[in-house]
Amino acid sequence: MTECEECADLEGANALTSPHANLLLHSDALINYGATTSGRIEFYKCNRCGTKWERVRARSEPDARWMRSSKEF
Numbered sequence: 001m002t003e004c005e006e007c008a009d010l011e012g013a014n015a016l017t018s019p020h021a022n023l024l025l026h027s028d029a030l031i032n033y034g035a036t037t038s039g040r041i042e043f044y045k046c047n048r049c050g051t052k053w054e055r056v057r058a059r060s061e062p063d064a065r066w067m068r069s070s071k072e073f
Helices: 005-010
Strands: 023-032 038-046 052-057
Touching: 023 052
Parallel strands: none
Antiparallel strands: 023 038, 038 052
């Protein structure tokens, strides 16, 4: 399946960018790497094109980006 335009636009966007309307939150997990990073990692799947995404939401990672996910879900 071809990636939808909304997913193509999300590539490399800052993690603070809201997910588009067809992205469904699949799961999330706490992350804690000692004193360096704490927060959540979220996994999404697009209901339109099937592209899987992940983003880190942690105050210590202000430059985190949306990334395509290779996680099986």
